Amino acid sequence: SQQGEEDPQALSIQEGENATMNCSYKTSINNLQWYRQNSGRGLVHLILIRSNEREKHSGRLRVTLDTSKKSSSLLITASRAADTASYFCATDDNQAGTALIFGKGTTLSVSS
């Protein structure tokens, strides 16, 4: 079963614009992670935010987490053509073990 659901499913923007993707989940979590995937290849880890954190930054990435709403957002500032990819949020299942539960992803297209 899939817990995380990303929104929108697809996003098209111009270079230099900001891109915002949202993720909602259903059950309580220990952490939430964002990944990028280029052209059906392996996933690249972007950022992990713990359940007791509200915001985290990494370079041009900003992630927020609202556990009361069971939602997270990923903001990419000053986007580049190289940011074109699919973005997934993944949560743990709050049980023993570290299995990740992924949503279906947001496909971002950045045109120059």
Place this chain on the structure above:
Amino acid sequence: DAGVTQSPTHLIKTRGQQVTLRCSPKSGHDTVSWYQQALGQGPQFIFQYYEEEERQRGNFPDRFSGHQFPNYSSELNVNALLLGDSALYLCASSTGFSGPYNEQFFGPGTRLTVL
């Protein structure tokens, strides 16, 4: 520092055959997880190995089995292949079975096509 590696890159099999996929974790990692990603979907958790034992399993039939070796590398075996097993199979490594805050690092995947 080598990241997670997987082999082979691509594989074509016919229905009913058996397949073995391989994964070497990132240096310093001792936990390996396997995921199946169908086209247009997010990855789905198959199982996780730690200390050479299966520690956690997703909703996959017994046709999917695995193994972890003393050097932490891992294999995924799928028996009696079905057309629906066609997917990208991803391996992820991390440290420590009981750590919920550990980042998982993924390999490039093996693209399996079942004809």
